[in-house]
Amino acid sequence: MYLPNHEIGLLNAWILVIPILLLNFLPYLFYKEFVKRASDTSYYKKREKIFAGITNILFYGIMIYCIWIPLSLETIWFYIGLIIYCLAIIFMIIAYKNFFTHSSDEPVIEGVYKISRNPMYFSSSIIFIGIAIASLSWIMIILILVYAIFLHLLILAEERYCLEKYGEKYRIYMEKTPRYFLFF
Secondary structure, three states: OOOOOOOOOOOEOOOHHHHHHHHOOOHHHHHHHHHHHHHHOOOOHHHHHHHHHHHHHHHHHHHHHHOOOOOOOOOHHHHHHHHHHHHHHHHHHHHHHHHOOOOOOOOOOOHHOOOOOOOHHHHHHHHHHHHHHHOOHHHHHHHHHHHHHHHHHHHHEEEEEEHHHHHHHHHHHHHHOOOOOOOO
């Protein structure tokens, strides 16, 4: 009763993972210089590198878990989750475009970065929440919460780095723009 239904099938949540994979790998084809900047973790401390590893395991683990989660097409929750998922995908696409088309000499503070300092991280969590709701998977919700905790620790490291790199301009940006979204 408390364990969700797990089975491999064509109408499972793995279908919703395809756009996430495309968004994570297409920039390597078109924005190689900026992908280097996005994947630079040289400023991470030892502990933060461990957090990054755990975050990556959780990120890809959640996507792999989606192979076994049937979508709940016959429920209102599927449509609620799908709407959340679609909005978050759009938000992420815009964030990627803002990031990858921006000079690395200045902090990215335009586009969706005006309403969130971390729109890529924020949207990845919301995308997963949308999938979890669409599939009625409380196990996935728990995994997402753990993922979000480790992601938050990485965000703190990134913000420390951006403060060091961009100085006062980034500090002012931090004061004006929420870390995640709205008042978060």
